[in-house]
Amino acid sequence: MLPCSSDARPVTDTMFARGIKRKCFDGEDEIEGTLAGFKAIPSYNLQRQSLLDMSLVKLQLCHMLVEPNLCRSVLIANTVRQIQEEMTQDGTWQIINAQSTGQTSLDRLVSTDILCRSSKEQGEGKFISGYSNFNTDFEEIQTQDISELSTVTSVQTSRNMQNLWEMGNSQDNKGNFQKSLDQIFETLENKNPNSVEDLFSDVDTSYYDLDTVLTGMMGNTKMGHCEVLESFSSQATTNSSSNCKTELNEIDHIVEILVES
């Protein structure tokens, strides 16, 4: 069960080899029957959402490169467009955005969780345990961090709101989204030669080395990327706990926090 099919009927046999017992995420019968309705098919929407998140993270990473692989960027951007179109059609775009205010952190955690786990399960068994350890560790850290960071993040968000989202009406998320896509394409063409240096000038490169992030993504096909994604989403959660307005803003925040911390 994956966000693979764009009509509302999920492909049931995907992801799991035949003969292996499938885990039940949600009532599948429900999903078969109802079309669209957000409440009726939460898992499909959740997975579609996580696919969208993943695509946006990928796009942002392209965005940071001076000369990204154009074919890959275009294909990812088209995928994002397609998901956005579908979400606008069935109305989930608004609902998700309305819901996202305030309590995104948990939703997001769950969504990336599902995505990573499902891909790991078919990868290597041993990694799952490592992953779940990581996850619990992360939760512990998170609870500490939120209390410690609350002041910092609120300062950051208010500043970010001014800097980045002053154009974006909180209700007009589509415009915001379009904007971020447009920015990405703009940079595909006209690269500010200093952008990457500027971005990373204050960053402790030993940890946030762009190469490490990217080679983790490109090179290590088994597990690297999931960890990267996870680290991104951990950034996102600490951030989004402080009233971040939209999903998309968050992705931008992730990058910005990466840059500023």
Next chain:
Amino acid sequence: MEEDLDARKINSTFLRDHSYATEADIISTVEFNPTGELLATGDKGGRVVIFQREQESKNQPHRRGEYNVYSTFQSHEPEFDYLKSLEIEEKINKIRWIPQQNAAYFLLSTNDKTVKLWKVSERDKRPEGYNLKDEDGRLRDPSTITTLRVPILRPMDLMVEATPRRVFSNAHTYHINSISVNSDYETYMSADDLRINLWNLEITNRSFNIVDIKPANMEELTEVITAAEFHPHHCNTFVYSSSKGTIRLCDMRSSALCDKHAKFFEEPEDPSNRSFFSEIISSISDVKFSHSGKYIMTRDYLTVKVWDLNMENRPVETYQVHDYLRSKLCSLYENDCIFDKFECVWNGSDSVIMTGSYNNFFRMFDRNTKRDVTLEASRENSKPRAILKPRKVCVGGKRRKDEISVDSLDFSKKILHTAWHPSENIITVAATNNLYIFQDKVN
């Protein structure tokens, strides 16, 4: 027993060395020359290694035409574009041989931005006894020259020299994905993500833009060029493929800028297989004319398709390369494997096609018998004259002996580049930093 232990030791060192192979050693392209006598490989470190097939000897019939290293040279170096503040990788994206016209061999090699024409020639004699130069090449004082002599050629050890003859630069803003020599042997084209340029092999300071799909506003960009090739016999015709799974055939006689295609090959999407990944997996990673020029073969993520030049609405043949991955597209998207660019090749008579897959597997499809086979390029079966055993990937729960489950495929071992000898059944397969050459069973 002792021998066994020793053998194991040797093996483990060998394997360790293997795993320490650097990124620069990864083979990024392989190509036979038009006679099949030479085989060129390019790697991520910008090197070109040429192998030559040794002459058949009557004394050792089992050593039939093995390939040995003939010449190695550094084709491209890492560069820095100061205007865009960006590093240009030295990785060789493609190599294409120019059909041989004299004793020397010529080939084109390209990285992301610059195409180079290399001359590879042999020298086994050196001139001796010049009148105006001494043996070290220094000019002699004319007053000391009292007699005239005729210079002679003396035999020496065979030397293979590679010299850069032309450098075609500054014509591509995006990354070059294909080069193709025209059947007139005078021109070639180079294709990047958005443009295709036509060059004369002799002229480096000028090229003609023949395709440009760059939109005025880059925000509207939804499609890129993924590969391009000239027709093997008609020098006015070429094709290029796109990230949307379409192929355009252009005729250079119709206009200087081939914005309007002569033919447009596209298969309607199967609604039952539609998913968020439909477009990504339909993106064409390679396009090749058959030797006859009657067919085009395209490779997308899951299939190889053969198109008849006279039928644009659907391919005449579709072969599943690794359909079992259809259920894994999400994780393949996550780990970026879905963007891997697999190439495909024809055999000499256009009756068999070959392409790569994961886990060091590669596939062959016989177009006449419709039989297909999965083979593996691995160290175990690469012992000289070992016979390749067909491999099978099992999809269901029950795994038979010798089968490998989809879940245990290694996605870091991928065969992207393969080549087929132009007339014989000799194939070469590049698996990361190893090059395998297989041939039909002797006898």
